[in-house]
Amino acid sequence: MKAGGGFRIVRAVLLGLFALYFFLPLISMANFSVQGKGPLKGTITFHYYAELVRNEDLRSAIISSLLLAVLTVVLMVVLLVPTMIWVRLRTPGLSRLVEFLCLLPLTVPPLVIVVGISNVYTWVNYLLGDSPQVLAFAYVVLVLPYSYRSIDSALSAIDVATLAEAARSLGANWLTVITRIVLPNIVSGVLGAAFITIALVLGEYVFASLLHYDTMPVALAAIYKSETSTAIAGGFASIVVISLLLLGLSFFNRNQAPDVGGQKE
Amino acid sequence: MIIGAFQDGDTGAFTMGNIEALTSSAAIDTLRKSILLSATTALLGGVLGAVLAYLIVSLGPRSIVRRTTLSIAGVLAQFGGVTLAFAWISLLGFSGLLTEVLRSGPGIDIYGAGWLYGLKGLIVVYTYFQVPLMVIVFTPALEGLRPQLKEAAVNLGATNLQYWRMVGIPLLTPAFLGSVLLLFANAFAAYATAAVLVSQGNPIVPLLIRSALTSEVLLGQQNLGFALALEMIVVVAIVMALYALLLRRTSKWLR
Numbered sequence: 001m002k003a004g005g006g007f008r009i010v011r012a013v014l015l016g017l018f019a020l021y022f023f024l025p026l027i028s029m030a031n032f033s034v035q036g037k038g039p040l041k042g043t044i045t046f047h048y049y050a051e052l053v054r055n056e057d058l059r060s061a062i063i064s065s066l067l068l069a070v071l072t073v074v075l076m077v078v079l080l081v082p083t084m085i086w087v088r089l090r091t092p093g094l095s096r097l098v099e100f101l102c103l104l105p106l107t108v109p110p111l112v113i114v115v116g117i118s119n120v121y122t123w124v125n126y127l128l129g130d131s132p133q134v135l136a137f138a139y140v141v142l143v144l145p146y147s148y149r150s151i152d153s154a155l156s157a158i159d160v161a162t163l164a165e166a167a168r169s170l171g172a173n174w175l176t177v178i179t180r181i182v183l184p185n186i187v188s189g190v191l192g193a194a195f196i197t198i199a200l201v202l203g204e205y206v207f208a209s210l211l212h213y214d215t216m217p218v219a220l221a222a223i224y225k226s227e228t229s230t231a232i233a234g235g236f237a238s239i240v241v242i243s244l245l246l247l248g249l250s251f252f253n254r255n256q257a258p259d260v261g262g263q264k265e
Numbered sequence: 266m267i268i269g270a271f272q273d274g275d276t277g278a279f280t281m282g283n284i285e286a287l288t289s290s291a292a293i294d295t296l297r298k299s300i301l302l303s304a305t306t307a308l309l310g311g312v313l314g315a316v317l318a319y320l321i322v323s324l325g326p327r328s329i330v331r332r333t334t335l336s337i338a339g340v341l342a343q344f345g346g347v348t349l350a351f352a353w354i355s356l357l358g359f360s361g362l363l364t365e366v367l368r369s370g371p372g373i374d375i376y377g378a379g380w381l382y383g384l385k386g387l388i389v390v391y392t393y394f395q396v397p398l399m400v401i402v403f404t405p406a407l408e409g410l411r412p413q414l415k416e417a418a419v420n421l422g423a424t425n426l427q428y429w430r431m432v433g434i435p436l437l438t439p440a441f442l443g444s445v446l447l448l449f450a451n452a453f454a455a456y457a458t459a460a461v462l463v464s465q466g467n468p469i470v471p472l473l474i475r476s477a478l479t480s481e482v483l484l485g486q487q488n489l490g491f492a493l494a495l496e497m498i499v500v501v502a503i504v505m506a507l508y509a510l511l512l513r514r515t516s517k518w519l520r
Binding site: 007011014015018021022024025026027028029031032033107108109110111112115116118199200203204205206209210217220221224228231232235236238239242243246247249 | 313316317320323324330334336337339340341343344345346347348349351352353354355356361362363393396397453454456457460461471474475478479490491494497498501505
């Protein structure tokens, strides 16, 4: 599409307006979190960020959110990577089914899933105790669609069958094939899957709040009426972390597909 | 869950009571508001997102602005939930940035009676994540619009306006409608933002489910929650079926 001079100016103005709309809430959030309130009024302070760690409840909620993220990533990789490699090598007929199952959570609203599994979780609590970490089982399902996409595109980029046959004929067993031959080749896809998993788990609110677990978003939502600045500081900190993770993700995806800029034949 | 929707909360006997409760005027009103919210934000997000997508695509495939914007859109589309509510409260809440600036400057009271915490506020806030989602799902359709079509039209003597009116827009309409349906389902299913923003009343279905699930006043409400969740599935299923139909039409002409 050719761009005339008038169009260029209109485009720049419109893009500027969009940028304003999208960044104003973020800027005001950053501004709000460093503005002193009450006795600190009129000063710029990082008091509320320190409060995130000082407040006992918040600290434990942040730690359990981080643990939960790590646990979900481990569970996701252990479940998904061997399954997808196995399906690709031995039962290609099942790949449609696996894809359908992995994309299913995308079409059912999370709220509905919570309603459905709330009874399951009374049993989970009874059997495994009620630490927030048990949420990892639910979160694995939630992140399936995204991590499936990421790992699948990495797997299609390499010739899994030839690699596996070569390794097998040299005497490797299946565990070696998966961990030492295929995994190093799809590491960018697995990292991408891990990034989006962490980003989703750190921001997840629906499951945690309705099943009554104290993760970071739940704790922040609980204190925002009484300690607004601290809650907003926590929110802004988590946005920064999550955005960095997701931008890192798009960086990884770009490395996989250098023509992502849209060069069409 | 589906079985639970037809069961009585106290006895476990099968009943249509929960489904009948969905037709009560309060439940219907909530469903109406929920659909109104989803439809409004889907249309707003759809139109604004389509404009933004066109602007981005017109920058050309090698543009850095385009790549950055698409990456940012990917991040912002995921940016729902608790923190999004916080961001808007810090902008338009009682002591928000814009509220204070407008109050002390031109003396405009943008806070009003706290509209941010009601249905109107939800519309503004939801649009924030609908626009980037639209950009993500609509950009491939715009990119698939083959330049040959435009060249052919121009060769036949069409003006720019004629090309868009008679070729471009008709081709993109199914993709646009499909994307809007996706946005509708997205807004309909969203919960976290509303849960933080709205603390009084239950203007939309997801919040009604919350109060049914966490109600401490009335036991046996859980099965009403099941019925409401079933209602949500039905609505989303209808929307997704329409989406699949449209997608089949779209893929014929683009690529």
